[in-house]
Amino acid sequence: MIKAVPKPLEEVLDLVKDFTKVLIVGCDGCVTVCEAGGSKEAKVLASALRLYFTQAGKQAQIDETSLTRQCEKEYLAQLSDKMDAYDAVVSLACGCGVQYMAEMYNNKIIYPGVDTCFLGVNEERGLYAERCQACGRCILAETGGVCPIARCSKRMLNGPCGGSDQGKCEISKDVPCGWELIYERLKTLGQLDRFEKPVDPKDWTTSRDGGPRTIVREDLRI
Amino acid sequence: MRLQYPPSVRIIEVPCTGKVDIMHLLMAFEYGADGVIVMGCLEGDCHYGAGNLYAKKRGNRVKEILDKVGVGGERLAMYNLTSGMGGRFAEIIREITEKVMELGPSPIRVATGKAVRPIAEVTT
Ligand code: SF4
Ligand code: SF4
Ligand code: FES
Numbered sequence: 001m002i003k004a005v006p007k008p009l010e011e012v013l014d015l016v017k018d019f020t021k022v023l024i025v026g027c028d029g030c031v032t033v034c035e036a037g038g039s040k041e042a043k044v045l046a047s048a049l050r051l052y053f054t055q056a057g058k059q060a061q062i063d064e065t066s067l068t069r070q071c072e073k074e075y076l077a078q079l080s081d082k083m084d085a086y087d088a089v090v091s092l093a094c095g096c097g098v099q100y101m102a103e104m105y106n107n108k109i110i111y112p113g114v115d116t117c118f119l120g121v122n123e124e125r126g127l128y129a130e131r132c133q134a135c136g137r138c139i140l141a142e143t144g145g146v147c148p149i150a151r152c153s154k155r156m157l158n159g160p161c162g163g164s165d166q167g168k169c170e171i172s173k174d175v176p177c178g179w180e181l182i183y184e185r186l187k188t189l190g191q192l193d194r195f196e197k198p199v200d201p202k203d204w205t206t207s208r209d210g211g212p213r214t215i216v217r218e219d220l221r222i
Numbered sequence: 223m224r225l226q227y228p229p230s231v232r233i234i235e236v237p238c239t240g241k242v243d244i245m246h247l248l249m250a251f252e253y254g255a256d257g258v259i260v261m262g263c264l265e266g267d268c269h270y271g272a273g274n275l276y277a278k279k280r281g282n283r284v285k286e287i288l289d290k291v292g293v294g295g296e297r298l299a300m301y302n303l304t305s306g307m308g309g310r311f312a313e314i315i316r317e318i319t320e321k322v323m324e325l326g327p328s329p330i331r332v333a334t335g336k337a338v339r340p341i342a343e344v345t346t
Contacts (some may be wrong), residue, residue, distance in 0.1 A: 009290045010298035038246075044287075047248040054252075055329035 001092045002030035002115040003128040004037060012045065013052055014088060015111045019087040020059065022049060024113065025079065026102070027093035028067030034128050037114045039066035045090065045113060062085075070097025076104045083108055086217030119150075136206025136213065142199065144185035151178030157199045225308055227315040231259075238262070238301055239300075240273020247284040254331045257322035258289040259314070267304070274302060293329055297322065 016022050024042045032038025046064035051053030065082070067075040070093035083089070083105050090113040091098040102110040118130040133150045139144035139157075142149060149155050153171045163170030167180045186194050206213075236242055239262030251257045260281055278300055285295030302316050327337035331346035 009287060013290065043243055044248065047245065047252060048287045050252055051248070051288070051330065054334050055292045104344050183257050221255045 001033070001119060002116060003034045003118050003120045004031050004094055004116045006036075006041060006045070006092075006114055007034050007112065009048055010043075014112055016049065016088055016090065017052075019109075021061045021086045021088075022063075023079075023082065023086040023089045024049070024062070024064040025070070025089055025091050025093070026064065027066075027070045027091070027097050028066055029069040029071070031094055031097075031114060033122065035126075037094075039064075042066050042092055051195070063208070067093075067095075071100055072106065073100070076101055079105070079186065080148065083142050086158060108127075117165075128188070133207075135204070136204075137203055139199075143182050143196070144189060144191065146178060146181045148182060148187055151176075151181065153178070157202055203206070225312040227312040228319040231315055235308060238268060238270045238273035238305065239277035240260060240268065240270055242277050242280065244280050244284055247281065247298060248287070251288065251297070251328065251330060254328055254334070255297075256325070256328045256331070257297045257299070259318055261311070262296075264302045264304055290293055294325065297325060297328065314323050333343075 017209065024046045025039050025040045026032070026042030028039060042064040046062050049062045050060070053062065057195060063086075065079075067078060069075050072090060081102075085109075088109040088111060089105070090111045091101050092113040093101070094114070094116040095112065098112045102108075110147060117128075118137070119132045119134060120128050120130045123129050130150050132147055133148050139149075143147075147159060152159050152170050153175065154161060156179065159168075159182070160177055161179075162178055164177040167177055169175040169177045183192075183195070187194050239260055240272075242260055260277055262268065262277055268274045273274075281298060281300045284346060287295075287300050288298060288329055289295040299318060303310050303314070331337035
């Protein structure tokens with residue numbers, strides 16, 4: 001789902017070098033799957049920080065733990081009795097987790113330990129690719145199940161553009177043309193007539209243009 | 223074959239180098255190892271397929287970490303050999319021991335007062 005990469009170690013070292021009690025908090029959700037911020041990565045980062053502080057002759061306490069998810073209060077609350085013991089926390093969750101932790105532990109310094117990249121899939125181990133940009137109004141039904149927002153470099157709704165060359169996008173020979181993928185899939189499905197009617201402009205009000213988004217589900221709220 | 227090699231090494235057996243985890247290597251350095259060698263089968267000859275190739279990648283990641291945290295990636299090395307290469311094994315241990323002696327004790331041991339620089343001459 002959410003894909004991230006570990007922040008360069010030197011960046012994290014720079015953030016925490018002046019503290020003496022640091023907690024590394026992994027997230028067992030999305031970032032575990034892409035091996036950027038799960039309990040294993042938390043252990044590796046904690047060990048690296050301990051080596052760094054020790055060789056620098058500095059007494060420091062570096063511990064690690066991991067939560068089921070950092071995007072939920074109930075799991076973040078599990079840190080409540082630990083937090084006081086640390087000067088700073090490095091969260092290895094995606095940007096949502098880092099922010100939610102910072103909201104809950106308002107007076108604590110919380111640093112991000114990963115760079116959150118996109119919503120994507122595991123193509124292979126160590127190879128992750130973007131598939132969705134969370135536009136808020138999914139049009140996959142009309143595009144053969146291939147997202148033109150995430151997979152066409154220009155986010156065109158009536159592609160392909162003139163830059164499509166032998167199945168590749170003009171930005172790079174390594175990037176498949178999203179609209180070529182759409183064409184091929186619609187051909188397989190026998191739905192090529194889809195190309196005969198232009199798509200109406202997309203309703204972007206559900207996307208980022210309106211500022212931060214919230215979902216209110218009255219049927220679920222208690 | 224009674225081959226001599228320096229007694230300074232401690233051998234930890236694993237079923238395959240594929241079993242060697244990043245944390246095993248990092249912990250060895252946390253515990254104060256001056257150097258660590260990962261010894262696996264020849265590339266292409268791992269009994270489990272590609273364990274030694276995974277070990278190499280993990281080793282490279284650990285080297286990078288060691289460089290960045292000031293311990294030094296050159297303290298970790300990986301070698302590939304067969305069980306029939308006892309002579310080469312002893313030679314590698316001698317080479318590495320010399321190299322580690324040149325590098326001196328691990329900054330971790332120095333910082334924790336468990337070793338001082340410079341250390342005594344090596345006898346191999
Ligand atoms: S905090 Fe982020 S990485 Fe962790 S489960 Fe939630 S969305 Fe996924
Ligand atoms: S159309 Fe929108 S919601 Fe659907 S896959 Fe593309 S970006 Fe995601
Ligand atoms: S069996 Fe895998 S490295 Fe020897």
